[in-house]
Amino acid sequence: MPTDLTLAELSALADVPTRTIRYYLAQGLVPGPGREGPGTRYPVSALHRLRLIRQLQREHLPLAEIRKRLGALSDEEIEALAEEASPGPPADTALEYVRRVLAGPSGPLAGPLPEPLAEAAPVTPMVPDMPSGPSLLRRASEPAPSPSPSAVSTPPAPVPPERSQWERIVLEPDVELHVRRPLSRIANKRVERLVAFARELLEEDHP
Amino acid sequence: MTAPFDGLSVRTDRTLIRPTYHSGRYVVAEITGPPAPAARRRPPASIAFVLDRSGSMSGEKIRLVKEAVRQGIDRLAPDDRFAVVVYDDAIDVVAGSTLATTDARRRALEALSSIDARNTTNLAEGWLRGAEQVAAHPAVEGVDRVLLLTDGLANVGITDPVELERHARELRARGVSTSTFGVGQDFDERLLVAMADAGGGAFRYIANAGQIPDYIAGEVGEVLEVTARDVSLVITSPDRVAVEPVTPYPVETRSGRTVVRIGDLVADQAVRVVLRLRFPLGETGREVGAGFELVGRDGALGQAARTIAWTYAPNSANEVQPRDVAVDRVVARTYADRVLREVVRWNREGDYERARRELGAVAKRIRGYAGADPELRAIVHELEREAEAWSHERLEDDRKLAYASAHYSMKMRSMEGMAVRRPRS
Secondary structure, three states, X not given: OOOEEEHHHHHHHHOOOHHHHHHHHHHOOOOOXXXXXXXXXXXXXXXXXXHHHHHHHHOOOOHHHHHHHHXXXXXXHHHHHOOOOOOOOOOOOHHHHHHHHHHOOOOOOOOXXXXXXXXXXXXXXXXXXXXXXXXXXXXXXXXXOOOOOOOOOOOOOOOOOOOOEEEEEEEEOOEEEEEEXXXXXXXXXXXXXXXXXXXXXXXXXXX | OOOOOOOEEEEEOOOEEOOOOOOEEEEEEEEEOOOOOOOOOOOOOEEEEEEEOXXXXXXXXXXXXXXXXXXXXXXXXXXXXXXXXXXXXXXXEEEEEEEOOHHXXXXXXXXXXXXXXXXOOOHHHHHHHHHHHHHHOOOOOOOXXXXXXXXXXXXXXXXXHHHHHXXXXXXXXXXXXXXXXXXXXXXXXXXXXXXXXXXXXXXXXXXXXXXXHHHHHHHHHHHOOEEEEXXXXXXXXXXXXXXXXXXXXXXXXXXXXXXXXXXXXXXXXXXXXXXXXXXXXXXXXXXXXXXXXEEEOOEEOOOOOEEEEEEEOOHHHHHHXXXXXXHHHHHHHHHHHHHHHHHHXXXXXXXXXXXXXXXXXXXXXXXXXXXXXXXXXXXXXXXXXXXXXXXXXXXXXXXXXXXXXXHHHHHOEOOOOOEXXXXXX
């Protein structure tokens, strides 16, 4: 393994498009050398970072959460976490996991909603759930459910603000469409037609 | 002396690929659950029944649910464990996880007998409390599973399907699997399928309440016949080969390694996974290979990895290469089932135009390689008929049935949602 890599090498090894790597560089998620040009080389720690970011995104963590976690880790720790070999079994037991979810999200696994790579969506702090409290995707207009009598009593969570989300639709491995949700019904239909057409256009020969 | 267990075979549709074009190829992996161990007694299981007692379950339904629990518990041995949880917007642990002694069963059924149907549906918390019961008393070598039954929508508590799916996945990763049962017309089939798929269990559609006891008993029977827990199909390929399952199983991908999560397998269970591979550009004459193996919670299953190699060849050679029609048929059937499952949602939303269009598109693609093959042509005609049938409003129970049928077909389950077994030769 070379000790430093070009952007193209980084992209191939981490399986992350170069465009996305540049975005991460701009966001400070991957430390860059400062002046980026065609010959710029990146340390192998950047590769580990990218792999870990990708892993965490697959687990539906939003970028803000990923940034927070990366900030708390050293390069060695990042490398250890981003290992190619499949990560070991989860550190906690099923019982610990269930109790954590029932009590409200405080652990590293509960809480944040899936959030696709957002180019422009504001990242809002997540509001903790209560044991039988509102789902974070519940629309603000729905009435809040009454607390379950068997739930642990906690102060009711504030209703989360309305926010838009960007959905990332993969048309083919190197081409994506980003759609800000929610869309009107008509716009939705148009997007669907666009996606169907685009996929047909981009698809190579196969049955 | 029995032959060593050999539960995986793989084949591809075509072995030549194009050098200057990203070729797509298919692999069909046929998987078989290990046989029941001959002499060794099966390890005890730990099960939780999580039952909907919301208002809509009143009358016959709640009575049948109680009967279902009775039949389910009846199948257990005294060293198996069970718990019973009922939920509406409150959660009642009717029976905490207990060994299935005669006395414990009697007490549980007595406690259950006074339960009646009440309010709204906190499906999430009911399910999690059931999982808590199982997790607090896990079967060490056997199966830990939650059986979640509902007739309606999760309308209180955590209702986000993505979040529930994530919890099902995390629980499976920690050894607790989930199977789901949807009764009647009002439940959300996509939620229940997502939870069962992520949870490593099975989804069952119960069209009418009278069938509840049979389905629950059937699931308990299967839990007790699991011979491989938390099975995954692992595909190892060079970094730039993209691998994705066409059969809808949860998948995790890392560079060069794709893990398709299948779930628990019962003795001799037949499962089939269709994979689509997409190749990078390459040089004529060079080969690209992929390795396939089965891994379960209790270690590797069976023999060493299977491999398939594809060779870059000129376009002219690609055009005339033979196709494995058996693979084509399975691939076509899977795409047909996928769209037949999706069409239910478009029909429900009144998007008849999309239903017709999507069914037509899949039919057209299959026709493109069907040639004179009667099976492939039959699938094309079926999709063309369905394109008509789904382009106007349908009854909800038709939709539920169609959804379940397509789902079972892809997951190789019978029309009763039971695992299909491969006959032992």
